[in-house]
Protein backbone atom coordinates (compact mmCIF):
# COMPACT_ATOMS: atom_id res chain seq x y z
CA UNK A 1 0.00 0.00 0.00
CA UNK A 2 1.06 3.64 -0.21
CA UNK A 3 4.14 4.83 1.64
CA UNK A 4 4.93 8.27 3.04
CA UNK A 5 8.32 9.77 3.87
CA UNK A 6 9.46 13.23 4.84
CA UNK A 7 12.86 14.73 5.62
CA UNK A 8 14.21 17.96 7.13
CA UNK A 9 17.94 18.31 7.77
CA UNK A 10 21.16 19.31 6.09
CA UNK A 11 21.51 16.56 3.48
CA UNK A 12 20.08 16.68 -0.03
CA UNK A 13 16.46 15.84 0.73
CA UNK A 14 15.87 14.00 -2.55
CA UNK A 15 18.67 11.49 -1.79
CA UNK A 16 17.34 10.81 1.70
CA UNK A 17 13.75 10.58 0.48
CA UNK A 18 14.67 8.09 -2.24
CA UNK A 19 16.56 6.00 0.34
CA UNK A 20 13.62 6.11 2.72
CA UNK A 21 11.15 5.22 -0.03
CA UNK A 22 13.28 2.20 -0.94
CA UNK A 23 12.70 0.99 2.62
CA UNK A 24 8.97 1.02 1.86
CA UNK A 25 9.10 -0.58 -1.59
CA UNK A 26 8.00 -3.88 -0.15
CA UNK A 27 4.58 -2.47 0.64
CA UNK A 28 3.60 -2.57 -3.03
CA UNK A 29 3.09 0.53 -5.21
CA UNK A 30 2.67 1.58 -8.80
CA UNK A 31 4.00 5.15 -8.92
CA UNK A 32 6.22 7.41 -6.83
CA UNK A 33 7.04 11.05 -6.36
CA UNK A 34 9.02 13.59 -4.39
CA UNK A 35 8.59 17.31 -3.57
CA UNK A 36 11.49 19.37 -2.27
CA UNK A 37 11.51 22.95 -1.10
CA UNK A 38 14.17 24.42 -3.41
CA UNK A 39 15.52 27.96 -3.73
CA UNK A 40 12.69 28.61 -6.18
CA UNK A 41 9.91 27.18 -4.07
CA UNK A 42 8.35 23.73 -4.04
CA UNK A 43 9.48 21.56 -6.95
CA UNK A 44 8.10 18.11 -7.68
CA UNK A 45 9.09 15.06 -9.71
CA UNK A 46 6.75 12.08 -10.13
CA UNK A 47 6.74 8.93 -12.16
CA UNK A 48 4.55 5.96 -12.88
CA UNK A 49 6.27 2.64 -12.16
CA UNK A 50 9.09 1.65 -9.85
CA UNK A 51 11.34 3.91 -7.79
CA UNK A 52 14.07 3.46 -10.37
CA UNK A 53 11.90 5.33 -12.88
CA UNK A 54 11.65 8.21 -10.40
CA UNK A 55 15.39 8.08 -9.72
CA UNK A 56 16.04 8.24 -13.50
CA UNK A 57 13.76 11.23 -13.84
CA UNK A 58 15.53 12.99 -10.97
CA UNK A 59 18.79 12.74 -12.95
CA UNK A 60 17.39 15.02 -15.63
CA UNK A 61 15.33 17.12 -13.23
CA UNK A 62 17.31 17.29 -9.99
CA UNK A 63 15.64 18.72 -6.89
CA UNK A 64 18.05 20.58 -4.65
CA UNK A 65 17.00 21.42 -1.11
CA UNK A 66 17.06 20.13 2.43
CA UNK A 67 13.41 19.58 3.23
CA UNK A 68 10.95 17.45 1.32
CA UNK A 69 8.28 14.78 1.20
CA UNK A 70 7.98 11.59 -0.85
CA UNK A 71 5.42 8.93 -1.64
CA UNK A 72 4.89 5.53 -3.19
CA UNK A 73 1.31 5.18 -4.43
CA UNK A 74 -0.85 2.09 -4.69
CA UNK A 75 -3.71 3.22 -6.90
CA UNK A 76 -7.20 3.45 -5.45
CA UNK A 77 -8.86 6.54 -7.04
CA UNK A 78 -7.55 6.89 -10.59
CA UNK A 79 -5.20 4.61 -12.52
CA UNK A 80 -1.43 4.47 -11.88
CA UNK A 81 -0.03 7.45 -13.86
CA UNK A 82 2.33 10.39 -13.54
CA UNK A 83 -0.64 12.66 -13.06
CA UNK A 84 -2.29 10.66 -10.31
CA UNK A 85 1.00 10.00 -8.50
CA UNK A 86 1.65 11.98 -5.31
CA UNK A 87 2.68 14.62 -4.21
CA UNK A 88 -0.25 16.81 -5.23
CA UNK A 89 0.78 20.40 -5.40
CA UNK A 90 -0.87 23.84 -5.17
CA UNK A 91 0.78 27.25 -5.11
CA UNK A 92 0.94 27.12 -1.35
CA UNK A 93 1.73 23.52 -0.55
CA UNK A 94 2.59 19.98 -1.56
CA UNK A 95 0.85 16.98 0.00
CA UNK A 96 1.19 13.19 0.06
CA UNK A 97 -1.54 10.93 1.36
CA UNK A 98 -2.17 7.37 2.46
CA UNK A 99 -5.78 6.24 2.89
CA UNK A 100 -9.08 7.15 1.25
CA UNK A 101 -11.05 10.39 1.58
CA UNK A 102 -14.61 9.11 1.48
CA UNK A 103 -16.40 12.46 1.00
CA UNK A 104 -13.95 13.73 -1.61
CA UNK A 105 -16.66 14.24 -4.23
CA UNK A 106 -18.72 16.62 -2.05
CA UNK A 107 -15.61 18.60 -1.12
CA UNK A 108 -14.48 18.65 -4.73
CA UNK A 109 -17.86 20.01 -5.87
CA UNK A 110 -17.58 22.88 -3.39
CA UNK A 111 -14.00 23.63 -4.40
CA UNK A 112 -14.94 23.64 -8.09
CA UNK A 113 -17.71 26.13 -7.34
CA UNK A 114 -15.18 28.39 -5.67
CA UNK A 115 -12.89 28.23 -8.69
CA UNK A 116 -10.49 25.34 -8.09
CA UNK A 117 -9.52 23.18 -11.06
CA UNK A 118 -8.49 19.55 -10.81
CA UNK A 119 -6.00 17.73 -12.98
CA UNK A 120 -5.94 14.26 -11.45
CA UNK A 121 -8.62 11.71 -10.60
CA UNK A 122 -7.47 11.29 -7.01
CA UNK A 123 -9.12 11.99 -3.69
CA UNK A 124 -5.71 13.27 -2.57
CA UNK A 125 -5.77 16.29 -4.87
CA UNK A 126 -9.05 17.23 -3.20
CA UNK A 127 -7.38 17.11 0.23
CA UNK A 128 -4.47 19.23 -1.03
CA UNK A 129 -6.81 21.85 -2.51
CA UNK A 130 -9.07 21.84 0.54
CA UNK A 131 -6.08 22.66 2.76
CA UNK A 132 -4.96 25.26 0.22
CA UNK A 133 -8.41 26.87 0.35
CA UNK A 134 -8.38 26.98 4.16
CA UNK A 135 -4.78 28.13 4.55
CA UNK A 136 -4.43 30.95 7.08
CA UNK A 137 -0.64 31.08 7.29
CA UNK A 138 -0.77 28.79 10.35
CA UNK A 139 -0.26 25.17 9.17
CA UNK A 140 -1.43 23.53 12.40
CA UNK A 141 -4.62 25.57 12.61
CA UNK A 142 -5.33 24.99 8.90
CA UNK A 143 -4.83 21.24 9.12
CA UNK A 144 -7.14 21.14 12.12
CA UNK A 145 -9.89 22.91 10.18
CA UNK A 146 -9.40 20.57 7.24
CA UNK A 147 -9.76 17.58 9.58
CA UNK A 148 -13.23 18.83 10.50
CA UNK A 149 -14.32 18.41 6.88
CA UNK A 150 -12.49 15.24 5.87
CA UNK A 151 -14.18 11.85 6.22
CA UNK A 152 -12.40 8.55 5.71
CA UNK A 153 -8.84 7.61 6.53
CA UNK A 154 -5.68 9.55 5.98
CA UNK A 155 -2.07 10.06 6.82
CA UNK A 156 -0.72 13.27 5.30
CA UNK A 157 2.73 14.80 5.05
CA UNK A 158 2.60 18.39 3.88
CA UNK A 159 5.19 20.97 2.82
CA UNK A 160 4.06 24.58 3.03
CA UNK A 161 5.97 26.91 0.69
CA UNK A 162 6.07 29.68 3.30
CA UNK A 163 7.31 27.40 6.11
CA UNK A 164 10.68 26.20 4.81
CA UNK A 165 12.48 23.57 6.82
CA UNK A 166 9.38 22.03 8.42
CA UNK A 167 7.19 19.11 7.38
CA UNK A 168 3.69 18.96 8.79
CA UNK A 169 1.90 15.65 9.17
CA UNK A 170 -1.25 14.18 10.60
CA UNK A 171 -3.17 10.93 10.61
CA UNK A 172 -6.59 9.37 11.06
CA UNK A 173 -6.90 5.62 10.60
CA UNK A 174 -3.57 5.33 8.72
CA UNK A 175 -0.28 4.88 10.56
CA UNK A 176 2.42 7.54 10.72
CA UNK A 177 5.60 8.04 12.71
CA UNK A 178 7.92 11.00 13.28
CA UNK A 179 11.59 10.20 13.79
CA UNK A 180 14.77 12.11 14.51
CA UNK A 181 18.51 12.21 14.90
CA UNK A 182 20.40 15.03 16.64
CA UNK A 183 20.22 17.15 13.49
CA UNK A 184 17.46 15.72 11.33
CA UNK A 185 13.74 15.07 11.38
CA UNK A 186 11.76 12.42 9.49
CA UNK A 187 8.19 11.45 8.78
CA UNK A 188 7.29 7.93 7.66
CA UNK A 189 4.33 5.65 7.35
CA UNK A 190 6.35 2.64 8.50
CA UNK A 191 9.53 1.94 10.47
CA UNK A 192 11.58 0.33 7.64
CA UNK A 193 11.63 3.74 5.89
CA UNK A 194 13.78 5.30 8.59
CA UNK A 195 15.90 2.33 9.71
CA UNK A 196 18.92 3.34 7.63
CA UNK A 197 18.90 6.82 9.20
CA UNK A 198 17.65 6.44 12.77
CA UNK A 199 15.84 4.07 15.10
CA UNK A 200 14.33 6.71 17.37
CA UNK A 201 10.73 7.59 16.64
CA UNK A 202 7.37 8.58 18.07
CA UNK A 203 3.99 7.28 16.96
CA UNK A 204 1.39 9.85 16.00
CA UNK A 205 -1.94 9.27 17.71
CA UNK A 206 -5.22 9.71 15.83
CA UNK A 207 -5.70 13.35 14.71
CA UNK A 208 -2.44 14.53 16.25
CA UNK A 209 -0.50 16.97 14.10
CA UNK A 210 3.30 16.84 13.90
CA UNK A 211 5.69 19.62 12.91
CA UNK A 212 9.05 18.07 12.10
CA UNK A 213 12.24 20.02 11.39
CA UNK A 214 15.99 19.57 11.76
CA UNK A 215 15.56 20.86 15.34
CA UNK A 216 13.17 18.10 16.36
CA UNK A 217 9.55 17.02 16.57
CA UNK A 218 6.57 18.92 17.97
CA UNK A 219 3.21 17.23 18.39
CA UNK A 220 -0.16 18.93 18.79
CA UNK A 221 -3.22 17.18 20.22
CA UNK A 222 -6.67 17.86 18.74
CA UNK A 223 -7.37 20.24 21.68
CA UNK A 224 -4.20 22.23 20.90
CA UNK A 225 -2.16 20.92 23.85
CA UNK A 226 1.31 19.54 23.24
CA UNK A 227 1.96 16.06 24.65
CA UNK A 228 5.25 14.92 26.13
CA UNK A 229 6.95 12.92 23.39
CA UNK A 230 7.21 9.18 24.05
CA UNK A 231 10.22 8.05 22.07
CA UNK A 232 10.47 4.43 20.98
CA UNK A 233 13.44 2.56 19.62
CA UNK A 234 12.90 0.36 16.59
CA UNK A 235 13.87 -3.18 17.55
CA UNK A 236 14.20 -4.24 13.93
CA UNK A 237 17.63 -3.82 12.39
CA UNK A 238 18.61 -2.73 8.89
CA UNK A 239 20.06 -6.21 8.30
CA UNK A 240 16.73 -7.82 9.15
CA UNK A 241 15.10 -5.63 6.55
CA UNK A 242 17.62 -6.65 3.85
CA UNK A 243 17.86 -9.77 1.72
CA UNK A 244 21.02 -11.09 3.38
CA UNK A 245 22.26 -12.98 0.31
CA UNK A 246 18.93 -14.54 -0.65
CA UNK A 247 17.58 -13.75 -4.13
CA UNK A 248 14.23 -12.71 -2.68
CA UNK A 249 12.87 -11.57 0.67
CA UNK A 250 10.26 -14.31 0.43
CA UNK A 251 12.86 -17.06 0.32
CA UNK A 252 14.80 -15.47 3.17
CA UNK A 253 11.64 -15.27 5.21
CA UNK A 254 10.72 -18.88 4.47
CA UNK A 255 14.13 -19.92 5.79
CA UNK A 256 13.80 -17.68 8.84
CA UNK A 257 10.82 -19.67 10.07
CA UNK A 258 12.55 -22.04 12.50
CA UNK A 259 14.07 -19.05 14.32
CA UNK A 260 10.89 -16.98 14.16
CA UNK A 261 8.94 -19.90 15.62
CA UNK A 262 11.41 -20.44 18.45
CA UNK A 263 11.59 -16.70 19.20
CA UNK A 264 7.81 -16.58 19.44
CA UNK A 265 7.13 -19.80 21.32
CA UNK A 266 10.03 -20.23 23.76
CA UNK A 267 9.38 -17.10 25.84
CA UNK A 268 5.80 -18.33 26.32
CA UNK A 269 6.66 -21.64 27.87
CA UNK A 270 7.08 -21.96 31.59
CA UNK A 271 7.56 -25.33 33.30
CA UNK A 272 6.74 -27.02 30.01
CA UNK A 273 3.35 -25.28 29.82
CA UNK A 274 2.13 -22.34 27.76
CA UNK A 275 2.09 -19.09 29.70
CA UNK A 276 1.27 -15.57 28.56
CA UNK A 277 1.65 -14.04 31.99
CA UNK A 278 5.17 -12.66 31.89
CA UNK A 279 5.64 -12.02 28.20
CA UNK A 280 2.23 -10.57 27.43
CA UNK A 281 0.83 -9.53 30.77
CA UNK A 282 -2.19 -11.80 30.38
CA UNK A 283 -3.20 -13.17 33.79
CA UNK A 284 -3.81 -16.91 34.24
CA UNK A 285 -7.48 -16.27 35.12
CA UNK A 286 -8.06 -14.59 31.75
CA UNK A 287 -8.48 -17.88 29.92
CA UNK A 288 -11.30 -19.19 32.12
CA UNK A 289 -13.94 -16.61 31.23
CA UNK A 290 -14.90 -17.46 27.66
CA UNK A 291 -17.70 -19.60 26.31
CA UNK A 292 -17.07 -18.67 22.66
CA UNK A 293 -14.27 -17.33 20.51
CA UNK A 294 -14.57 -15.29 17.32
CA UNK A 295 -11.39 -15.07 15.27
CA UNK A 296 -11.23 -12.16 12.85
CA UNK A 297 -8.51 -11.53 10.28
CA UNK A 298 -7.80 -11.17 6.56
CA UNK A 299 -5.95 -13.24 3.98
CA UNK A 300 -3.15 -15.38 5.28
CA UNK A 301 -3.80 -14.28 8.87
CA UNK A 302 -7.36 -15.54 8.45
CA UNK A 303 -6.01 -18.90 7.29
CA UNK A 304 -3.95 -19.11 10.49
CA UNK A 305 -7.22 -18.33 12.25
CA UNK A 306 -8.97 -21.23 10.48
CA UNK A 307 -6.42 -23.59 11.95
CA UNK A 308 -6.82 -21.80 15.29
CA UNK A 309 -10.54 -22.57 15.14
CA UNK A 310 -9.90 -26.25 14.47
CA UNK A 311 -7.34 -26.48 17.30
CA UNK A 312 -9.37 -24.61 19.91
CA UNK A 313 -12.55 -26.53 19.12
CA UNK A 314 -10.74 -29.86 19.17
CA UNK A 315 -8.78 -29.30 22.37
CA UNK A 316 -10.80 -26.80 24.42
CA UNK A 317 -14.27 -27.73 23.11
CA UNK A 318 -15.21 -24.05 22.88
CA UNK A 319 -17.19 -23.03 19.78
CA UNK A 320 -15.11 -20.82 17.51
CA UNK A 321 -16.13 -18.74 14.54
CA UNK A 322 -13.47 -17.62 12.11
CA UNK A 323 -14.50 -14.66 10.05
CA UNK A 324 -13.06 -12.50 7.30
CA UNK A 325 -12.74 -9.04 8.84
CA UNK A 326 -14.43 -7.25 5.94
CA UNK A 327 -17.50 -9.50 6.37
CA UNK A 328 -17.50 -9.54 10.16
CA UNK A 329 -17.71 -5.78 10.48
CA UNK A 330 -20.84 -5.49 8.35
CA UNK A 331 -22.80 -8.56 9.41
CA UNK A 332 -23.88 -7.45 12.88
CA UNK A 333 -22.09 -10.41 14.50
CA UNK A 334 -23.51 -12.15 17.55
CA UNK A 335 -21.11 -11.48 20.41
CA UNK A 336 -21.92 -12.20 24.02
CA UNK A 337 -20.10 -10.79 27.06
CA UNK A 338 -18.32 -14.16 27.30
CA UNK A 339 -17.04 -14.10 23.73
CA UNK A 340 -13.35 -13.53 23.14
CA UNK A 341 -12.69 -11.66 19.91
CA UNK A 342 -9.28 -12.78 18.69
CA UNK A 343 -7.74 -10.65 15.96
CA UNK A 344 -4.74 -11.77 13.94
CA UNK A 345 -2.61 -9.41 11.88
CA UNK A 346 1.00 -9.27 10.80
CA UNK A 347 1.04 -5.53 10.16
CA UNK A 348 -1.43 -4.54 12.84
CA UNK A 349 -2.71 -1.94 10.39
CA UNK A 350 -5.11 -3.86 8.15
CA UNK A 351 -8.09 -1.52 7.86
CA UNK A 352 -10.82 -4.15 8.08
CA UNK A 353 -9.22 -6.00 10.99
CA UNK A 354 -8.75 -2.71 12.83
CA UNK A 355 -12.40 -1.81 12.20
CA UNK A 356 -13.46 -5.25 13.48
CA UNK A 357 -11.45 -4.65 16.65
CA UNK A 358 -13.11 -1.30 17.17
CA UNK A 359 -16.55 -2.79 16.61
CA UNK A 360 -15.91 -5.46 19.25
CA UNK A 361 -14.60 -2.86 21.69
CA UNK A 362 -17.62 -0.61 21.14
CA UNK A 363 -19.76 -3.53 22.21
CA UNK A 364 -17.69 -4.05 25.34
CA UNK A 365 -16.30 -7.41 24.16
CA UNK A 366 -12.84 -8.55 25.30
CA UNK A 367 -10.31 -8.32 22.47
CA UNK A 368 -7.01 -10.13 22.14
CA UNK A 369 -4.75 -9.36 19.18
CA UNK A 370 -1.94 -11.48 17.77
CA UNK A 371 0.26 -8.93 16.01
CA UNK A 372 3.77 -8.84 14.56
CA UNK A 373 4.37 -5.09 14.41
CA UNK A 374 4.89 -3.48 17.79
CA UNK A 375 3.22 -0.11 18.16
CA UNK A 376 0.81 -0.75 15.29
CA UNK A 377 -2.77 0.46 15.63
CA UNK A 378 -4.21 -2.99 16.39
CA UNK A 379 -1.47 -3.67 18.95
CA UNK A 380 -2.20 -0.39 20.67
CA UNK A 381 -5.97 -0.59 20.66
CA UNK A 382 -6.63 -4.22 21.61
CA UNK A 383 -7.31 -5.01 25.27
CA UNK A 384 -4.62 -7.70 25.22
CA UNK A 385 -1.80 -8.33 22.76
CA UNK A 386 0.39 -11.31 21.98
CA UNK A 387 3.28 -10.07 19.87
CA UNK A 388 4.73 -12.54 17.43
CA UNK A 389 8.47 -12.26 16.96
CA UNK A 390 8.93 -12.91 13.27
CA UNK A 391 10.91 -9.70 12.74
CA UNK A 392 10.13 -7.54 9.72
CA UNK A 393 8.24 -9.36 7.00
CA UNK A 394 9.10 -7.59 3.77
CA UNK A 395 7.82 -9.89 1.01
CA UNK A 396 4.20 -9.17 0.18
CA UNK A 397 3.44 -12.89 0.41
CA UNK A 398 3.24 -13.68 4.08
CA UNK A 399 5.19 -16.75 5.19
CA UNK A 400 6.96 -16.46 8.52
CA UNK A 401 4.16 -14.31 9.91
CA UNK A 402 1.71 -17.13 9.16
CA UNK A 403 3.88 -19.69 10.92
CA UNK A 404 4.26 -17.65 14.07
CA UNK A 405 0.56 -16.82 14.10
CA UNK A 406 -0.13 -20.52 13.83
CA UNK A 407 2.25 -21.31 16.68
CA UNK A 408 0.35 -18.84 18.88
CA UNK A 409 -2.92 -20.54 17.88
CA UNK A 410 -1.51 -23.80 19.28
CA UNK A 411 -0.48 -22.14 22.53
CA UNK A 412 -3.86 -20.44 22.91
CA UNK A 413 -5.67 -23.72 22.22
CA UNK A 414 -3.57 -25.50 24.88
CA UNK A 415 -4.19 -22.67 27.32
CA UNK A 416 -7.95 -22.61 26.79
CA UNK A 417 -8.11 -26.41 26.99
CA UNK A 418 -6.26 -26.35 30.32
CA UNK A 419 -8.36 -23.49 31.69
CA UNK A 420 -11.53 -25.36 30.73
CA UNK A 421 -10.19 -28.57 32.29
CA UNK A 422 -10.44 -30.37 28.99
CA UNK A 423 -6.85 -31.54 29.32
CA UNK A 424 -4.64 -32.22 32.31
CA UNK A 425 -1.39 -30.42 33.07
CA UNK A 426 0.49 -33.46 31.88
CA UNK A 427 -1.41 -33.54 28.60
CA UNK A 428 -0.73 -29.84 28.16
CA UNK A 429 2.96 -30.46 28.72
CA UNK A 430 2.92 -33.24 26.14
CA UNK A 431 1.17 -31.00 23.65
CA UNK A 432 3.65 -28.19 24.28
CA UNK A 433 6.52 -30.62 23.76
CA UNK A 434 4.83 -31.76 20.55
CA UNK A 435 4.79 -28.18 19.28
CA UNK A 436 8.47 -27.71 20.08
CA UNK A 437 9.26 -30.96 18.31
CA UNK A 438 7.33 -29.78 15.24
CA UNK A 439 9.31 -26.54 15.26
CA UNK A 440 12.55 -28.53 15.27
CA UNK A 441 11.24 -30.56 12.33
CA UNK A 442 10.81 -27.40 10.22
CA UNK A 443 14.59 -27.37 9.62
CA UNK A 444 14.39 -30.76 7.90
CA UNK A 445 11.41 -29.77 5.74
CA UNK A 446 13.27 -26.72 4.44
CA UNK A 447 15.70 -29.08 2.72
CA UNK A 448 12.93 -30.23 0.35
CA UNK A 449 13.27 -27.15 -1.87
CA UNK A 450 15.38 -28.81 -4.58
CA UNK A 451 12.99 -31.75 -4.90
CA UNK A 452 10.05 -29.38 -5.28
CA UNK A 453 11.92 -27.25 -7.82
CA UNK A 454 12.53 -30.25 -10.02
CA UNK A 455 8.90 -31.35 -9.95
CA UNK A 456 7.25 -28.01 -10.62
CA UNK A 457 8.97 -27.54 -14.00
CA UNK A 458 5.64 -28.75 -15.41
CA UNK A 459 3.92 -25.65 -13.91
CA UNK A 460 5.74 -23.23 -16.24
CA UNK A 461 2.71 -22.34 -18.35
CA UNK A 462 -0.05 -23.60 -16.13
CA UNK A 463 -3.35 -21.72 -15.84
CA UNK A 464 -5.33 -23.60 -13.18
CA UNK A 465 -4.55 -25.81 -10.23
CA UNK A 466 -6.56 -27.37 -7.41
CA UNK A 467 -5.58 -28.07 -3.82
CA UNK A 468 -7.41 -30.77 -1.91
CA UNK A 469 -7.35 -31.51 1.80
CA UNK A 470 -9.50 -32.68 4.68
CA UNK A 471 -9.66 -31.34 8.24
CA UNK A 472 -6.51 -29.44 9.17
CA UNK A 473 -5.20 -30.12 5.67
CA UNK A 474 -8.15 -28.25 4.16
CA UNK A 475 -7.33 -25.10 6.14
CA UNK A 476 -3.69 -25.57 5.17
CA UNK A 477 -4.63 -26.01 1.50
CA UNK A 478 -6.40 -22.67 1.54
CA UNK A 479 -3.14 -21.03 2.54
CA UNK A 480 -1.18 -23.02 -0.06
CA UNK A 481 -3.65 -21.92 -2.71
CA UNK A 482 -3.52 -18.24 -1.74
CA UNK A 483 0.28 -18.30 -1.70
CA UNK A 484 0.55 -19.87 -5.14
CA UNK A 485 -2.04 -17.64 -6.78
CA UNK A 486 -0.80 -14.36 -5.33
CA UNK A 487 2.78 -14.69 -6.54
CA UNK A 488 2.63 -17.03 -9.57
CA UNK A 489 -0.69 -15.77 -11.02
CA UNK A 490 -1.90 -19.35 -11.51
CA UNK A 491 -5.60 -19.61 -10.80
CA UNK A 492 -5.87 -21.95 -7.78
CA UNK A 493 -8.70 -23.18 -5.65
CA UNK A 494 -8.59 -25.11 -2.44
CA UNK A 495 -11.34 -27.63 -1.85
CA UNK A 496 -12.38 -29.75 1.06
CA UNK A 497 -11.61 -33.05 -0.64
CA UNK A 498 -15.05 -34.51 0.05
CA UNK A 499 -16.77 -31.48 -1.46
CA UNK A 500 -15.23 -31.62 -4.91
CA UNK A 501 -17.69 -34.10 -6.29
CA UNK A 502 -20.55 -31.71 -5.51
CA UNK A 503 -19.71 -29.64 -8.55
CA UNK A 504 -16.11 -28.71 -9.09
CA UNK A 505 -14.98 -32.16 -10.17
CA UNK A 506 -16.44 -31.25 -13.57
CA UNK A 507 -13.30 -29.14 -14.05
CA UNK A 508 -10.96 -32.10 -13.55
CA UNK A 509 -9.88 -33.37 -16.95
CA UNK A 510 -6.76 -35.01 -18.37
CA UNK A 511 -3.62 -33.39 -17.00
CA UNK A 512 -5.26 -30.89 -14.61
CA UNK A 513 -2.81 -30.50 -11.74
CA UNK A 514 -3.99 -31.28 -8.21
CA UNK A 515 -1.98 -30.83 -5.03
CA UNK A 516 -3.39 -33.31 -2.53
CA UNK A 517 -2.44 -32.53 1.07
CA UNK A 518 -2.89 -35.74 3.07
CA UNK A 519 -1.12 -35.50 6.41
CA UNK A 520 -3.94 -36.62 8.72
CA UNK A 521 -3.77 -40.32 9.64
CA UNK A 522 -7.38 -40.48 10.75
CA UNK A 523 -8.62 -39.06 7.45
CA UNK A 524 -6.19 -40.86 5.14
CA UNK A 525 -8.55 -43.56 3.74
CA UNK A 526 -11.20 -40.93 2.94
CA UNK A 527 -8.63 -38.61 1.46
CA UNK A 528 -7.11 -41.28 -0.72
CA UNK A 529 -10.58 -42.16 -2.04
CA UNK A 530 -10.96 -38.53 -3.10
CA UNK A 531 -7.50 -38.55 -4.66
CA UNK A 532 -8.51 -41.62 -6.65
CA UNK A 533 -11.66 -39.85 -7.83
CA UNK A 534 -9.62 -37.09 -9.44
CA UNK A 535 -6.88 -39.45 -10.59
CA UNK A 536 -9.37 -41.55 -12.51
CA UNK A 537 -10.48 -38.37 -14.34
CA UNK A 538 -6.94 -37.66 -15.46
CA UNK A 539 -5.63 -35.33 -12.72
CA UNK A 540 -1.87 -34.92 -12.43
CA UNK A 541 -1.36 -35.35 -8.70
CA UNK A 542 1.31 -34.03 -6.37
CA UNK A 543 0.73 -35.81 -3.09
CA UNK A 544 2.02 -34.30 0.14
CA UNK A 545 1.75 -36.81 2.94
CA UNK A 546 3.28 -38.05 6.15
CA UNK A 547 6.26 -40.35 6.07
CA UNK A 548 5.07 -43.92 6.49
CA UNK A 549 1.67 -43.47 4.86
CA UNK A 550 1.04 -46.29 2.41
CA UNK A 551 -0.46 -44.91 -0.77
CA UNK A 552 -0.79 -46.72 -4.12
CA UNK A 553 1.99 -45.09 -6.22
CA UNK A 554 -0.20 -45.33 -9.32
CA UNK A 555 -2.41 -42.47 -8.11
CA UNK A 556 0.22 -39.74 -7.98
CA UNK A 557 2.97 -38.37 -10.21
CA UNK A 558 5.03 -37.25 -7.26
CA UNK A 559 4.89 -37.76 -3.52
CA UNK A 560 6.57 -35.45 -1.00
CA UNK A 561 6.90 -37.09 2.37
CA UNK A 562 7.00 -35.05 5.56
CA UNK A 563 8.42 -36.09 8.93
CA UNK A 564 5.83 -38.19 10.76
CA UNK A 565 4.61 -35.95 13.57
CA UNK A 566 1.38 -36.30 15.48
CA UNK A 567 -1.49 -35.31 13.12
CA UNK A 568 -2.19 -32.22 15.20
CA UNK A 569 1.19 -30.68 14.37
CA UNK A 570 1.46 -31.53 10.69
CA UNK A 571 0.35 -28.01 9.58
CA UNK A 572 3.46 -26.53 11.25
CA UNK A 573 5.67 -28.34 8.76
CA UNK A 574 3.18 -28.84 5.93
CA UNK A 575 2.92 -25.13 5.23
CA UNK A 576 6.64 -24.91 4.46
CA UNK A 577 6.26 -27.24 1.48
CA UNK A 578 3.35 -25.19 0.18
CA UNK A 579 5.33 -21.97 0.56
CA UNK A 580 8.31 -23.47 -1.27
CA UNK A 581 6.00 -24.74 -3.99
CA UNK A 582 4.58 -21.24 -4.48
CA UNK A 583 7.98 -19.57 -4.35
CA UNK A 584 9.74 -21.84 -6.85
CA UNK A 585 6.76 -21.81 -9.22
CA UNK A 586 6.72 -18.00 -9.21
CA UNK A 587 10.48 -17.85 -9.86
CA UNK A 588 10.16 -20.40 -12.67
CA UNK A 589 7.46 -18.28 -14.29
CA UNK A 590 9.56 -15.13 -14.01
CA UNK A 591 7.19 -13.37 -11.62
CA UNK A 592 8.14 -10.47 -9.37
CA UNK A 593 8.06 -12.67 -6.27
CA UNK A 594 8.43 -10.02 -3.58
CA UNK A 595 6.18 -7.46 -5.21
CA UNK A 596 3.36 -9.29 -6.98
CA UNK A 597 1.17 -7.21 -9.23
CA UNK A 598 -1.74 -5.28 -7.71
CA UNK A 599 -0.86 -6.36 -4.18
CA UNK A 600 0.18 -4.33 -1.17
CA UNK A 601 1.88 -5.54 1.98
CA UNK A 602 -0.33 -3.71 4.36
CA UNK A 603 -3.91 -3.15 3.27
CA UNK A 604 -4.88 0.06 5.00
CA UNK A 605 -8.00 0.72 2.93
CA UNK A 606 -11.32 -1.17 3.00
Ligand code: M6R
Nearest residue numbers: 299300301345346347350397398
Ligand atom coordinates in the same frame (compact mmCIF):
# COMPACT_ATOMS: atom_id res chain seq x y z
O1 M6R B 1 -1.06 -7.52 7.99
P1 M6R B 1 -2.16 -8.54 8.02
O2 M6R B 1 -1.72 -9.85 8.57
O3 M6R B 1 -3.40 -8.02 8.69
O4 M6R B 1 -2.51 -8.76 6.50
C1 M6R B 1 -3.56 -9.60 6.13
C2 M6R B 1 -3.51 -9.91 4.66
O5 M6R B 1 -3.59 -8.73 3.90
C3 M6R B 1 -2.25 -10.65 4.26
O6 M6R B 1 -2.09 -11.81 5.02
C4 M6R B 1 -2.28 -11.03 2.76
O7 M6R B 1 -3.29 -11.95 2.53
C5 M6R B 1 -0.94 -11.55 2.29
N1 M6R B 1 -0.60 -10.95 1.02
C6 M6R B 1 -0.90 -13.00 2.08
O8 M6R B 1 0.33 -13.45 1.65
